[in-house]
Amino acid sequence: MTMTQNPPAITPKLIALHGITPEEYQMIIKKIGREPNLTELGMFSVMWSEHCSYKNSKPILKLFPTSGAGVLVKAGEENAGIVDIGDGLAVCFKIESHNHPSAIEPFQGAATGVGGILRDIFTMGARPIFLMNSLRFGKLDSPQTQRLVRGVVAGISHYGNCMGIPTVGGEVYFDECYEGNPLVNAMAVGLVTKDSIVKGKASGAGNPVYYVGPGTGRDGLGGAAFASRDLSEESHEDRPAVQVGDPFMEKLLMEACLELCQTDALVGMQDMGAAGLTCATSETAARAAMGIEIDLAKVPQRETGMTSYEIMLSESQERMLIIVKKGKEKIVEDIFEKWDLHAARIGEVKEGTTMRVFENGKLASEIPAKALVDEGPVNVREEKQPAYLELEQKLDLAGIPEPQDFNAVLLKLLAHPSIASKAWIWEQYDHMVRTDTVFYPGHDAALVRIKGTTKGLAASTDCNSLYCYLDPYEGGKIAVAEAVRNVISTGARPLGMTNCLNFGNPMKPEVFWTFHQAVNGMSDACRAFGIPVTGGNVSFYNENPQGAIYPTPTVGIVGLIEDIETRVPSAFQNQGDLIFLLGATRNEIGASHYLSVIHGRKQGLPPRLDLEREAALGRLILGLAGKKVLSSCHDLSEGGLAVTLAECAIRSPAKLGAVVDQLDMVMQSALGPQAQTGTEGKLRADALYFGESQSRCVVTVKPEHKEVLVHEAQKWGLPVFQIGKAGGKDLVLGERIQLAVADLSRLYEKVLPDSLNGGV
Numbered sequence: 001m002t003m004t005q006n007p008p009a010i011t012p013k014l015i016a017l018h019g020i021t022p023e024e025y026q027m028i029i030k031k032i033g034r035e036p037n038l039t040e041l042g043m044f045s046v047m048w049s050e051h052c053s054y055k056n057s058k059p060i061l062k063l064f065p066t067s068g069a070g071v072l073v074k075a076g077e078e079n080a081g082i083v084d085i086g087d088g089l090a091v092c093f094k095i096e097s098h099n100h101p102s103a104i105e106p107f108q109g110a111a112t113g114v115g116g117i118l119r120d121i122f123t124m125g126a127r128p129i130f131l132m133n134s135l136r137f138g139k140l141d142s143p144q145t146q147r148l149v150r151g152v153v154a155g156i157s158h159y160g161n162c163m164g165i166p167t168v169g170g171e172v173y174f175d176e177c178y179e180g181n182p183l184v185n186a187m188a189v190g191l192v193t194k195d196s197i198v199k200g201k202a203s204g205a206g207n208p209v210y211y212v213g214p215g216t217g218r219d220g221l222g223g224a225a226f227a228s229r230d231l232s233e234e235s236h237e238d239r240p241a242v243q244v245g246d247p248f249m250e251k252l253l254m255e256a257c258l259e260l261c262q263t264d265a266l267v268g269m270q271d272m273g274a275a276g277l278t279c280a281t282s283e284t285a286a287r288a289a290m291g292i293e294i295d296l297a298k299v300p301q302r303e304t305g306m307t308s309y310e311i312m313l314s315e316s317q318e319r320m321l322i323i324v325k326k327g328k329e330k331i332v333e334d335i336f337e338k339w340d341l342h343a344a345r346i347g348e349v350k351e352g353t354t355m356r357v358f359e360n361g362k363l364a365s366e367i368p369a370k371a372l373v374d375e376g377p378v379n380v381r382e383e384k385q386p387a388y389l390e391l392e393q394k395l396d397l398a399g400i401p402e403p404q405d406f407n408a409v410l411l412k413l414l415a416h417p418s419i420a421s422k423a424w425i426w427e428q429y430d431h432m433v434r435t436d437t438v439f440y441p442g443h444d445a446a447l448v449r450i451k452g453t454t455k456g457l458a459a460s461t462d463c464n465s466l467y468c469y470l471d472p473y474e475g476g477k478i479a480v481a482e483a484v485r486n487v488i489s490t491g492a493r494p495l496g497m498t499n500c501l502n503f504g505n506p507m508k509p510e511v512f513w514t515f516h517q518a519v520n521g522m523s524d525a526c527r528a529f530g531i532p533v534t535g536g537n538v539s540f541y542n543e544n545p546q547g548a549i550y551p552t553p554t555v556g557i558v559g560l561i562e563d564i565e566t567r568v569p570s571a572f573q574n575q576g577d578l579i580f581l582l583g584a585t586r587n588e589i590g591a592s593h594y595l596s597v598i599h600g601r602k603q604g605l606p607p608r609l610d611l612e613r614e615a616a617l618g619r620l621i622l623g624l625a626g627k628k629v630l631s632s633c634h635d636l637s638e639g640g641l642a643v644t645l646a647e648c649a650i651r652s653p654a655k656l657g658a659v660v661d662q663l664d665m666v667m668q669s670a671l672g673p674q675a676q677t678g679t680e681g682k683l684r685a686d687a688l689y690f691g692e693s694q695s696r697c698v699v700t701v702k703p704e705h706k707e708v709l710v711h712e713a714q715k716w717g718l719p720v721f722q723i724g725k726a727g728g729k730d731l732v733l734g735e736r737i738q739l740a741v742a743d744l745s746r747l748y749e750k751v752l753p754d755s756l757n758g759g760v
Contacts, residue, residue, distance in 0.1 A: 010035055018045035024377050031371040039308045039357070039365050043372060046275035046313055047282065050540050053376040056506040057538040060516050063523045068532030070495065078200055079120040079271065081534020082192065083495045085560050089450070090194050091457060092126035095134075095187035095500045095556040097539035101243065102184040106151025107158070110184050112245040114159040115317055117188040119271035122254045123320065125198035125261040126190030129436065130448050131160050133170040133186050134461040134500070134554045135425075138179035140417040140755050145174070148182050149425075149756060156186070157428040162247035163254070167429035168437050169446030170461050174417040177465070180544035185500040185537075187556045189459060191450065198261055200270040202284035202292050202323045202349045207267055209281075209294060209347040212336055213253050213319035215302035216277070216311055219244045249318040256339035257320060263335075265328035272319040278312045278372070280321035281347075282355050285369035293356045294347030296364065308357065308364040323349060383516055384509035392470055395590045395604030402686045406642070406736035409598055409690065411747060413639045414646060416597050420751035421650075442651055444486040444570040444635055447561070456564040458492035460557050464638070465550035467606035470591045472514045472551055476521025477609045478694060482637055483557040484529055488618045489633040489697060491568045491625030492559030497526055499536040499555050504548025506540045511548060518553045528611035529618070531557070568625050570634040571651035572658065575727040577631045578706055579658060581641065583617060583696030584719045585666055587687045593638040594690035609694045616716040617695050624712060629705045636696040642689040642733060644698050649731050649741045650748050657741045659732045660724030663688065669719060689736060700726055 008014060015025050018041055028036055028044050036044065050056055066075045070084035073092075080094035098113025114131060121128045133156060138145040160167045170187075202209065260266050268288070270280040277299070285292040296311050306314075322343070324332050329345070336343040350356075355372070357365035368375075403409050413419055426441035438456060439447035445460040462483035468475030484494050499522065504511040526533055536556075542549045561567060589595050590604020624630050636644045649657050667683050684691075701709050706722070713720035732738045 008038065010038070010041060015041070018042065019049060020045055024048060027377060031375065032367055039312055040367060042309045042313050043278045043365060043367065046278055047372040048376040050506070050538065052275050052279060054538055055377045056379050056381055056540065057515070058378050059380060060519050063519055064533040065523065065526050066533050068496070068530065071532050071534065072194065072197065075533050075535040079123050081496060081498065082124065082197060083534060084194065085455065085495070087453065088193050090192050090197070091189060091495065091558060092121050092124050092192055093187065093189040093498055093556070093558050094120050094535050095185055095461070095498045095554065096120070096537040097500050097502060098184045098186060099182065099502065099539055099542055102152055102182055103180065106148045107155040108244055110152040110155030111159040112243040112317055113184055113186040114156055115245045115247065115250050116273045117186045118163065118165065118250065118254070119273060121188045121190035122257055123198065123200065123269050123271045124192060125196045126192035127258055128165050128188050128190040129434065130189050130446065131165055131167040131187065132446060132459055132461050132556065133167065134183065134463070135170065135172045136178045136183035136552060137174050139176050140174045142179065144180070146756055152182065152184055153425050153428055159245060159247045161430045163251050164433050166431045166433045166437050167426070168431050168448060169441045169459065172422050172425060173465070175550065177550045179546065181542050181549055183502050183542065183549070183552060185461070185502070185554050187461060187498065189457060189558060196261055198266060198269050200284050201268040201288040202290050203267055203288040205290065205349055205351045207326050207349045208324050208329055208345050209292060209349065210322040210324055210332060211299055211319065211344045211346045212256070212322055212341055214246065214249055214316065215300040216306070216314045217302045217316045218306065218310055218314060219316055221310060221314055243315050243317050245317045252339045252341055253318050253320060256336050256341055260332060260335050263331055265325055265331040267323040267325055270321045272321060274315065276313060276315045282369045282372040284321060284323060285355055286373035289353060291350035291352040291354045292347060292369065293350050293358065295358045297360045298344055298346040300342060300344050308359045312357065312365070381506055381512040382509040383513035385513055386510040392603045393605050397587060397684065400589065400595070400599060402684060403598060406689060407739055409594070410642050410646060410737055410739065413593060413597055413643055413690070414744060414748045415751055416593065417751055419593065419639055419643060421749045422752065423749060424752035424756060438564065438567060439490065439569065444489040445492070447490050447567055449564055454563050456492070456561040456567065458487045458490045458559040458561060460486035461554055462486060463552050463554045465552040466591050466596065466602060468518055468553060469550040470604065471606050472517035473521040474606050474609060475551070476518035476553055477525045477611070478606065479553055479555045480522050480525035481609055481614050481694065482635065483555040484531065484618060485635045485697070487557045487559035488621050489568065489570060489635050490561070491566050491622065492561045493622060494529065494531050494557050494559045496532050496534040497555060497557050498534055499553060500539060501536070502539045502542050502549065502552040502554060504541070504543045514551045518551055522553060522555070525611060528615055566625050566628060568630045568633045570648070571632055572648045572656040572700060572726040573631045573652070574702065575656060576703070577700040577726040578703055578722055579660060579724040579726055580699050580701065580709060581666060581696065581721045581723050582620070582699060582713060582718055584669065584693065585683065585688055585691065585696070586693045587684055587691065588693045589687050589691045592640070592690065592692045594640065594686065607692050607694045613718070614695045616718055617697065620712055620716045620718060621697065624709065627708070629701055629708050631700040631702060633697055633699045636698065637692065640690040640692050642737060645733065646731055646744050648698060650745045655741045655745060656726050657728040657730045658724055658726045659728065661732070661734065662723045663734045666721050666723065669721070685736065689733065
């Protein structure tokens, strides 16, 4: 059959340039019964890339639990997962990466990451109500890191602010392992009524197919394939693979699409994200087990002389593919005209299962849709435990001297950019737009009110990548547990988990072993907590010329508060409130922030996580929150008890201090044969103050609620210690720490501004 192009010969070199192995090329020939032309080769290249096909990760992703009460759209079925929240409403959420584009062009890379995740939400018929993110950069004193931070934060704030969607929380870490390969993971959460959910299916032979949004250009060309290879010194030559975003256009597109969802004209809708028009057409056809035909001459183009290869692979932003009921075309065209957008009819759904692409009436591509979407290669990768683990996991506590000056330790920890205030970042985001933000950035989890109801949605993103580097299984468990704990600490019941799995090159057996172990840990935690995985993203090839990043399986948890009035803030609230520590403290300083920052050692085993104890803590906190017993609740993570108490004081509305003078019981509780106390059966003071033992929270209650708290904790079999009282202007921790809250606050707040406000 004659094709429109007489391109270069399909040589082994050209095949390799498209990231297709010789074995995969033979699979392509078998699928279509002949050699592909250049356009078809490009289409297979992007659709069979790891970014789109999960060809290396798919066998491991099957370990995740994806079913659960209230799950309406499961992981892998559509663009985003959806969970029922009652009263006819459902929440739609997902997190995805835009790491490689952000490394090359930080502003546009981050901006289009936000735009892409928003389209994943409103293509389901859901209105996005807030954004989150998880950001990782190299060392803050590096000029390259400072440039990347400024660009990424500006890109996120520009896109979200222009769209009128608040960015309400997230996390930011700084570590040399991310030098040159930052992680930019964007998460969006939306609301939809259960009877308005839209699927991305091209059903019904004869139904017209519309392209809506701006014209197609050469920006973003081959972005999915670009995201499926290592960054190198030459990656800056790949700038055409970085998309350019227009949030004002996306705002119009979102409103038009959501209005269309309220009519009876819509059959299916799919955004043109990774792999652009190729992905949108093939996926909608494959999901419906139908054929589809489009004519590229009818595709709006903003550049002249574009080839079928370029049009099909372009990842130009703010575009949608819409399948419309035959006879309802005018409804669609009128809606998009109203929003000053052009809806171009480019094809129709066909009988059969073949995807055909024409160019001025001549056939440019003819491929079975399922061959592109569902029948790509699935690889079982070699796995090998990294050699470094045996050495790095060893830690002799006897060789770690306890510091003489605990005041200095706390100040140094608070001054580390991973712990210090991120206000310089989140103040650039319009986190109050739509007037529904209840907990602004800085709380354990974000909290947003659902208009017209008593309900609220809480969300948190979390991952301690050093834990995952030193023990990927335990690190994966803890990533889930901490995100769950943060959401529960607000009084919200976790509904589901989305994840963004950021790892190095999967072709390296050590990387793939780490990936597998982390997913095992995450899966076990999700099962223990009864939390379904509703979707997410795998981002491999996060390596720069110096090596791979630490394994970073970012977890996003969304939770529901039925009554927003039962919410629990994370900082001290009232003078005279009693302070309690919930959970057991052990000699666990391995992999801790304290060990890294103070002793310069990134080694040892991370703290052990008991899933039953963690689940019991969650049930305790939720029960107390529902009874309005808690004045505040803050989980313990990086920096341990001392940093947690400092944050409770610094973030307090009145900058309340605390006198914590009852730590002896905590010290004594760690004694005995069952305690993992390390040397000489004694809890170290630095482990008490700065250790990161899991399943712990600091809570405050009014004195009259003390007995209820103690009784409930004992009922769940959890250690509970009254350790002090909130109030005053100083933070006093035993005989080791006494510092003015005002001084702590000044230090905590100035770290990022001091580094990032100079120059551009």
